[in-house]
Amino acid sequence: MELAVFFAAAVVAVATGVVAVAHRNPVVNVMSLVVTFFCVAVCYALLAAPFLAAAQILVYAGAILVLFLFVVMLLNAPLAESDQPRKLQRIFGLAAAALVGLGGAALAVVAIPGAGEPVAEGTAAAIGRLLVGPHLLAFELVSVLLLAALVGAMVLVKRKA
């Protein structure tokens, strides 16, 4: 049953991922990426990471992609007639992407040992304990980073008065 859910989520994720990077209309790109992120959240739920699944929807689908959508609508950039690079670059790009994909998949099939048992439920409490325990410094640094990004983004789009 979980296998069926996984295959459904995987197929939808790859299909919408391809639409997200290939379609001309940027709004359609962003909306199909929302569906991709949803499928990834389903995969997290299957992997005993419920907190991350909810956080994925909250942060990625609910905030980051909304920001993307705002910028797409703000810029309203004309759909480029020739949005693609020159032929040689396209060939090399496709080859590199295919190499990465096939290589990763091959490694996954060959090099990962068989199914063990350890699962470790990723509840909010467990992750919280790790965040304020071993990873406290990283936690505080990330908050400073977010502040820096906030100020930086505001400075970058400020018009000269």
Next chain:
Amino acid sequence: MWAELAITAAKLLAVATVLLTCVPIMVWVERRGAAFIQDRLGPNRVGPMGLLQPVIDAVKLFFKEDLTPGGVNPILYTLAPMVSMFVALVTFIVIPFSADAGVEVFGVPLKGIHVAPDLGVGVLYLLAISSLGVYGIVLAGWSSNNKYSLLGGLRSSAQLLSYELSLTMSVLGVILVSGTLNLQEVIARQGPEIWKWHAVTQPIGFIVFLVAAFAETNRLPFDLAEAETELVAGYHVEYSSMRFASFFMSEYINIVTISALTVTLFLGGWQVPWLTATLSGWPLVLVSAGAFAAKVAFLLWLFVWVRWSLPRFRYDQLMQLGWKGLLPLAALNLLIVGVAMGQGWL
């Protein structure tokens, strides 16, 4: 496993039916309530006390011409109301409607009228799904090929995003005290006594949550982006017939959801001061469900009452209130809760 699936499906069906019946009742309450507040009678010709008015409204909407304006993006135009409805309906699975009295149905524990009782991250799921509500509005505004729609859609979504922060921070205070994200346990943690409910122990958080709830559901005094007199009804101006009905219904279902969430987090959920501590079994399930319904009904009336009593905020006043008023208040609430927990008062 099949028995559990059947029970979950039955609970889902029951909750969805109750939700969808709430919409016409809310429409009636809104129109009669508005009339009484404005010292007139309201609909009283269609059926006794105008009770059939929402039914007739639904029939009217159904028979209106379902047109698609020229120049719209057809996929996104059709998708927007569906996204709004989906988000509005799906949030309900984590709200506990009644006590988990240990009753069993066909040998499977019922775990209260609660569709997803074992979801450990209940509150987070709810916040995550409500943050997806922005998409319906933004897509509706953009795909309608209409300046006023776009302006209304962008304003409304900026409003939703801003107040979502204050909403989340006020919920954080409650989570801090309860120590869990599971809503059934949050209710249990607020004992049956009224002075232990979070509305009393964290009044600032409660006020912030209530104001943010009004803003999140696009209700007066924060409905600038969709009022008929401003921006020509904003993001849903180009929608008619069943698509408009879809937006309309999703707005009312959002109101019911937020009221249910307020009751669960701040007003003790299904608890009644002496009754729910002493009953058990099926009577407890029924009494607690009734108490929950009564509390939600009171909050729904509050939404209608405020709508017809207060004037509308201007957009810049709205954004200033959200960022410079509510967010610092919510942070202050968090600080107070932290200090109180440290001192052992909470």
Next chain:
Amino acid sequence: MSVPTTHFVTLAAVLFAVGAGGVLLRRSGISTLLGIELMLNAVNLTLVAFARQHGDLHGQVFVFFIMAVAAAEVAVGLALLVAIFRHQQSIDVDRLNVLRW
């Protein structure tokens, strides 16, 4: 463990390839950023899959940090894109060659 780790890592590899294709094969700045987000998600999925396999939650904490950093990066990246658009009225990254020799 009903769904083996291999399946998840394969899915992650395919998503990473799709994201990399998006970055390499499109000229629009927004498509580049979308491809980057997809690649980050693929990496997150790998980390969570391995965290489950080893029963160690540090993988999930790392994913949490990656989400936060990705949010910061998207904010700054989009701000840059808006600034670029104001300057050259297009988001074609191939036209950003003013500093070239």
